[in-house]
Amino acid sequence: MIWSLPLPIVVPFITAILAFLFRRNREGRWISVMGSGVMLVAGVLLLIRVLEEGPVAAQMGNWPAPFGITLVADTLSAVMVVITGITALAVSLYAVTDITDEMEELGYHALFQVLIAGVTGAFLTGDLFNLYVWFEVMLISSFGLLILGGSKVQMDAGIKYVTLNLISTILFLSGIGLLYGTTGTLNLADLHFAAAEVDPGLMTVIAVMFMVGFGVKAAVFPLFFWLPASYHTPSFAVSAVFAGLLTKVGVYALMRMFTLVFTSDIAFTHTILLWVAALTMITGVLGAAAQTDFRRILSFHIVSQIGYMVLGLALMTPLAMMGAVFYLVHHIIVKANLFLVSGVANRIAGGTDLDKIGGLYKGAPLLALLFLIPAFSLAGFPPLSGFWAKYVLVKASLDLEMWLIAFVALSVGLMTIYSMTKIWGRAFWKPHPDGITPKLAHLSLGDRLCLLVPIAGMAAMTVFIGLFPEPFVQVATTTAEELLDPTAYLTAVIGELPDTLPEEAAE
């Protein structure tokens, strides 16, 4: 039994229980911050171990591989767990100030920690049905977080978010049923072998079902409508963690399934993914261009950025996969950070509607700087993290002589700058329409620390990744190699050649 493997799932659950017990006092929020910190440490320990030894696996209840539930961490899973820990720590610190006492009493911190447990569980599981269960854990806690506060706008958004996500869940579940019916196994490593023996046509049908199910979660074209309808309504801490993590779980699931299991007809499935990626980038960025609300612009940009990650998966070359993984990590940090900045802007300027706020550059130059870093990183300015992510993906598509896709990726980057300068011009440069000067000094010192420390920390990380990309590129390259050649993953889970398994298990 490898303890570092289930720890990132267990810690948030324990934290959730403690935070719920202490929800009426101030201790609850600090328990949440500490729990996130412990989870981050657990994630880092796991990542160190995976980088040293290669993929690790643990069989729950000591049932041998294809029969019991397997937890498995390869580099991709471990990296995602670490990045989840970083986001959780930043957002839980931010939430100390952002979440009202009333929402705390309703159990905000417990729901938040359960959400984190669901996300890490989805990253670490090696069993398809278990993945469904973690999706549900994540989904039900996100429902709670989304409508916590109970305003009319949240109800409206909640109905759209809940219903469309339920459809995707049911599709995913039906896909599991069909896959089990045809292959007789749910273990992802075992499915890798079993899928090769099934009629490829049938496999492709099931693959497309999974693609639609995960596509809704990942918010790709044309399945993204729930996202810009809901992400601007909950409290800022909630929308930051949603923006950072939830859609990425969908992308992760796509990456896992379409490199490990559904590889029988790459020419067909990955061509669909390629077009989906291009259209996702374009529609997202055009949708953002039409918006005038801080958070709604950012929401549409989540959609357009998802396109880049799917693009990396669709191209399926080592360089493109490396770019997709790099993009995934960079995007989580940057996007969560931008939502956190929008929360501070709302607090000191009195809204997120760009027509009703302004003067932030004059009144709060520090905040302006902290906005510029993630915003330019999102658009792909050198030397920030987004530049390398975009550069690698464009290079990968040029290597394959896909000029159109490379052109789309570059022009969407340009359009992203347009949206970011729109926010910059209207929220930061233009004077406030009411004539006031929004100042950070209006907040108490404690509030300022809790709000700005996570933002500054994540901005520093963006700059750091941009200036010293070498170690991150190396980890991303390892990840890409593991995804494209899953031998190490399979050996970690199953142990030996699959032929000897039934006898071994019977003993």
Added chain:
Amino acid sequence: MEVFVAIMVGALVAASVYLMLARNVLRFIFGLILLSNAANLLIFASGGLTPEAPPLIAEGAYAPAEGVANALPQALVLTAIVIGFGLFAFALVLVYRGYQNLGTLNSDDMRLAEPEDAPK
């Protein structure tokens, strides 16, 4: 046996799609519940349906006799039913609360989060 269940799944999906195309959110939720039951039946049938053949393993043997339904999908479907029950209980309460707050069940009129005049 599986053929009949397959036809039933098809009929349930057709009915649920019809319901989900309605503008009324409550009908949509009913459609979702039907769709979820169709998915559950699908998993149930994927393990094979064999009446009068209990999945019992004889003493000393490691596997049940031939011709017995796979019991794992039945366990999966129980989990899925329980999770689905929780989710739909939540969805129904949400729609009711939404009706109280927004005063409508028509999804076309639910434009608070996305006001029609928003893009400028």
